[in-house]
Amino acid sequence: MSKKHLWEQYGRTVAGPRTKWVTILIWILLAGGLSMLLPSAKSQENNNAANLPADTQSVVSEALAAREFPGDAGVPALLVWHRSGGMQDGDLAGIQSVTRTLEQAPLTHQLVVPPLHKMPPQALRSQLSQDQSTLVLPVIFQKGSDTEALKADLETLKEKTAALLGADPFAAKTDGAELSARVSGPVGIQVDAVGLFKSADVSLLIGTVLLVLVILLLIYRSPILALIPIVGVGFAYAVVNPLIGWIASMGWIEVDSQAMSIMTVLLFGAGTDYCLFLIARFRQTLKEEKDKSKALLNAISDSSGAIAMSGFTVVLSLLALLLAKYGAYHRFAVPFSLSILVMGIASLTLVPALLAVLGRTSFYPFIPRTREMQEERAARTGKPVPPARHPHPYSNIFSGWIVRKPWTVALSAFILLGVLASFAPRISYTFDTLSSFPEDMESRQGFAVIAEQFSPGELAPIKVMLDTDGKQVDGAAALKALPFVSKVSDPVAGKTDPTLVAYDVELNMNPYSAEAMDTIPQFYTAMEKALGGSGIGEPGDKVWISGQTATQYDTRETGDRDASVIIPAVIILIALLLLVYLRSIIAVVYLIATVLLSYFSALGLGWLVIHYLLGADAIQGFIPVYAFVFLVALGEDYNIFMISGIWQKSRTMPLSRAIREGVMESGSVITSAGLILAGTFAVLGTLPIQILVHFGIITAIGVLLDTFVVRPFLVPALTRILGKWSFWPGRYTPIPEEEPALQGGRGKA
Structure with a gap:
């Protein structure tokens, strides 16, 4: 059958x-x-799920810090208090009333709050920034708390603060004359990140549906x-x-x-x-x-x-x-x-x-x-018979051009895509969570104040732990000698292991930046040398580093590892499927090669748009892998749909004519499908989340390149150039070419 x-x-x-x-x-x-x-997917969402495996160095270090230094077992929310021109005595008294209230009636998931209300005024003023305008109050929450629970605690905190102060400092502008407050730090960032995605769900769904409807109505009427x-x-x-x-x-x-x-x-x-x-x-x-x-x-x-x-x-x-x-x-x-x-x-x-x-x-x-x-x-109606509709003249011209001058078409497409792909190596990547937030997001505003008034490293200190084996080790001196270190705390001995010593270190740069992540290996090297080693020991032998910067360093390393595994796996899987479907090794090679070229071109053109038009200095480091999986898989969709039509037609007509008719027949449906797919990804660009904006732009560009360059020009031109070899080693009996077909489609073709 x-x-x-x-x-x-x-x-x-x-x-x-x-x-x-x-x-x-x-x-x-x-x-x-x-x-x-069954329960809905939304009811099962866990936005606090771990991203790193349990055996990752930063995760192991976090567990060690929680066990040996339990005072740091929680996760901080940094309340950034600020008044341009300097804090007034009444401001400090109000902040003290907040800490008193939090101590007497803790929030549900609160662990620790500094007892500022027990400090004399002069001692409290010593905690302010140099110009006396800013105070950072860390409130420690239970690690692993649900984001919604943390959000509820922060809302309660803001309500209590407004009641105590008689005004809402969280609504005041950070550059105004009023006392302002912002929640930043890991808790603030976590709550803001989840809130951005949740608020985007409904608008994303509505925008996507409306876009699809409008495009379908315009195309099919x-x-x-x-x-x-x-x-x-x-x-x-x-x-x-x-x-x-x-x-x-x-x-x-x-x-x-x-x-x-x-x-x-x-x-x-x-x-x-x-x-x-x-x-x-x-x-x-x-x-x-x-x-x-x-x-x-x-x-x-x-x-x-x-x-x-x-x-x-x-x-x-x-x-x-x-x-x-x-x-x-x-x-x-x-x-x-x-x-x-x-x-x-x-x-x-x-x-x-x-x-x-x-x-x-x-x-x-x-x-x-x-x-x-x-x-x-x-x-029956007496109306004239409508004239027969022929393929769009441009489709006829382009398909004929591909058949007559395949080398010109292929080289032109290769040059265009190659030039765009040449910009891909110039892309700068970041794992800075804050940079993906809108500038008016609370946690980002709070960090901006900290970075301006204090060392930016105060937002997320690094904990460096050493196993001294009971020896005298001047770890603080070794840490202070590092050019990127701003502040080092006094050493603290472990709770159960007194030979374990920890230092809290603040960087003199954004702790979420790529530059900060690059310092983590240098910390290990410096500490190994301080312990009397060669400085090339394995992390975790005698030195452990925890904190957000260490976590992001491991995130980058894990992401690089995943890219080296996932990208080849996707290519191999698609190649095997295409081989089974088309039974042609040559076709598999050039179909995958064209989609890969399209992917790098999308990265290059996407970078030009994101960097030079939108002004972004970097894109999120996760985007290339996400874009690769989507673009390579979805790009092959269009290739499969078009090439299968050419394959079928080549059994009953010359290959040149099969290419022409295949391009013309698949042209309208793939063009409309590509516009819809690119449009839906472009909807992500309307969201206030930079990682989704950048991902949407790059993916939409990749789909458009597949739709308007790879599918209609490059793939059929390569098929025409390779001729019968396109089917190798599959069986193919060429049908003699019709001369009109070679003349660009006049006559029968």
Whole structure:
């Protein structure tokens, strides 16, 4: 039995005269039943999930610090008090009343608050900045506390403060004459980060849906057709959401708000694409086949293989994120791959069933009809038969140009993409969480005040711990000798191990910056030498370093390790899938090569936009891996859909003509699909979260390059250049070229 016959049988199963209603009913029962029986993904979100493995050096050091130096076992919120021109006595008295209240009636998750109310005025003033305008009050909270619980505690703190002072210092401007207060430090950053993603969920969903609807209406000019992909995606989301919630409730995976936000974009963008692949083919067959049922079966048999292959490619590529050690990468794998899997099933079952019910009405008011139907309608209504519509003249010109001058087309595309890719190595990366926040975000404003009035390292001190073996070691002198150290505390002995000594160190730079992370190996080297070693000992032998800077250093190292594993894994998986589907090693090589070139071009052009137009000094270090997985997997979607059409046509016509017709037939659907996918990722650029803005820009640019350069020009040109070798080692019997086809498509071609 041929593949075409198998897909036709499948089409009758999901979209036959009776089975179409069964298919729709099954989806309704699935969506409704799962939503009622299983918890939602949102209810299972854990935005405090660990990102680093337990054996990572900074994690081990944190555990050691919590055990031996329990006074530092919590996580601080830094209350930054500031009044331009200098603090007044009344300001200090008000702050003392706040610490008194917090000591007498602690917040739910509060551990420690400095007893400023017990300090005499002169001693308290010694804690202020040099110009007497700023005071930093650390309030220590329980480590591992839920973000929502911390947010509630901070809101309670602000309410109590406003009541005690008779005014709300958290609403006052930091550069004004009033007393202002801001919550910064690890707790403030954590609460702000989660709040940004949660506030973005609804706006992201609404923006994505509206964008998809508008683009579909502009392209197809049919309100019914515009709703079909939205309905398909909606049902898929209604099934995916409780499934992810259930899997998370079983403890098999962790989900967070960031993953769910991007999953929504992916579902609508990629899901709509899969629907359009079938819808476009259905519309084309309706112009050739009078019977709508036969037309739908033909459309299913022609497009379902490519849709299934495209979806499977993306699913496996996203599952490669399970190889990651970094938690944020790992947490993306299951929600993303499961959403694409369910959406692929919906586009192959629910969408055909909906099209079977609606038939030609799906395209109202521009209903596709055969020439015979148009003549019958004209005879019945007395209206003239509309002229036959031909492919867009530009499609004809471009496809003919590709066939006639493939070397010129390929070299032009390579030069364009190569120039853009040359900017990729110039990208600067950062792991600074604060830099991704809007400038008016509270924790970022608080840090700005600290950086201006104190050493910026006060925001997140580093704890350096030494195993002295009972020897006299002047660790403080070795630390103070480092040029990037601003302040070193007195040594403190361990609680259970007195030979363990700890120092709190403040840097003279932003502790979240890349420069600060680069100092961590130098700390290890300096401390090993202070202990009498060579300075090349392994971290954790005698020296341990904890704190936010050490955590971010390990984050960068873990991310680099994951990139070296995930990127090759994705390439290998896609190569194997393409090899099985196309049975051509040569085609696999140049299809993957073109998508990789497109990826680096997207990074380069994205950097030009982000750096020179938006003024950003760096992009988040996680973005290249995220963008790679999405762009390579989704880019191959379009290649698969187009190349499969060329492969099919090459069995019955010369390759040059197959390329021309394949490009023309796939052009409109891939262009519309690419615009929708790029648009959905571009919606991320409207959010107040810089990491999502940058990710959205780079991914959208990559999709557009695939849509308008790689797919319509580079891939078909390479196929034309390689000729029969494109199929090697698969079997291919060339059909003699028609001379008109070589002349640019005149005559039959």
